[in-house]
Amino acid sequence: MTQPIIEAFFDQPTNTVSYLVVDPQTHIAAVIDPVLDFDPASGEVDTGSAERILARAQAQNWSIAMVLETHAHADHLSAAPFFKAKTGAKIGIGEHIRDVQKIFRPVFALDDLQTNGSDFDCLFADGERFSIGSLEVEVLHLPGHTPADIAYRIGDAVFVGDTLFMPDYGTARADFPGGDARTLYRSIRRLLSLPDETRLFMCHDYKAPGRDDYRWESTVGQQRKNSVHVRDDVSEEDFVAMRTKRDAGLSAPRLLLPSIQVNIRAGRFPKAEANGVRYLRIPVTVKGEAAIG
Numbered sequence: 001m002t003q004p005i006i007e008a009f010f011d012q013p014t015n016t017v018s019y020l021v022v023d024p025q026t027h028i029a030a031v032i033d034p035v036l037d038f039d040p041a042s043g044e045v046d047t048g049s050a051e052r053i054l055a056r057a058q059a060q061n062w063s064i065a066m067v068l069e070t071h072a073h074a075d076h077l078s079a080a081p082f083f084k085a086k087t088g089a090k091i092g093i094g095e096h097i098r099d100v101q102k103i104f105r106p107v108f109a110l111d112d113l114q115t116n117g118s119d120f121d122c123l124f125a126d127g128e129r130f131s132i133g134s135l136e137v138e139v140l141h142l143p144g145h146t147p148a149d150i151a152y153r154i155g156d157a158v159f160v161g162d163t164l165f166m167p168d169y170g171t172a173r174a175d176f177p178g179g180d181a182r183t184l185y186r187s188i189r190r191l192l193s194l195p196d197e198t199r200l201f202m203c204h205d206y207k208a209p210g211r212d213d214y215r216w217e218s219t220v221g222q223q224r225k226n227s228v229h230v231r232d233d234v235s236e237e238d239f240v241a242m243r244t245k246r247d248a249g250l251s252a253p254r255l256l257l258p259s260i261q262v263n264i265r266a267g268r269f270p271k272a273e274a275n276g277v278r279y280l281r282i283p284v285t286v287k288g289e290a291a292i293g
Helices: 048-059 080-087 097-107 181-191 220-226 236-248 256-263
Strands: 005-011 016-022 028-032 035-039 044-046 063-068 090-094 122-124 129-132 135-141 150-154 157-161 199-202 217-219
Touching: 005 048, 016 048, 016 157, 016 199, 028 129, 035 048, 048 063, 048 080, 063 080, 080 090, 097 256, 135 181, 181 236, 217 220
Parallel strands: 028 063, 063 090, 090 122, 157 199
Antiparallel strands: 005 016, 016 028, 035 044, 129 135, 135 150, 150 157, 199 217
8 A cells, every 4th residue: 555755744833734735656645634824913814834835845846736634723824725825725624614614604793604514615524535646545533633534544543533533642622612521532633533543633732741842643552542631441431521621611712703703714814804904803702791882
């Protein structure tokens, strides 16, 4: 079986790992979970992170044919439209993105948002297979963090999105709308039923306590033996209790509000208003008897 060439690109401001995955025979490539640089204080957008990936592909004569999202991220904005504009790449995500769109359309009053997934070029079903050059990609639906999370299995490598982190850090939160800790546990057990030598590539790393470097690759065997959250001796009930308690103390991701609005549109910003400016929305919740005018 042909194994992919895999190159990782770490974005420290969002602790996100994007991947360039290449078929060594045809030089056709895919980008997984690319990051758009966004400053929420100024509203400024920059494509520097995406340009570094594109420059590497161009230097190696690799042709980017797809952008693959593992889910609609809540902690960074997707650079998928940049790659589509520059290379013609198709943008793919799990078919349950439609459920996520339906959840968040009323939250942000996005009356113009289609909830049929049509912002994306490809909607992948669980078990679906497609090709990157001569590489076969298998889709694994792994809900729990969100209803739409999927992983991409390519050769002996699986790109797990936010479902798992490094063994010394644990697992994703499950308290976003549509998330569920019990479902997450069962998705992870499915993932960890793969052969022990299967390589797992994370979408994030935050340096676990006592570790000085960033890491984003482990194996199924390492997770089953060493994961602080889901090693083999952790039961479903213990995991749900731990995850529920832990999630209750977590703050919202810094880029949650802009990320969701943009990423459920396949990385596209809302259309510009008459003044030529694009706007994102901030839902406001008033507590108590505060007068806000």
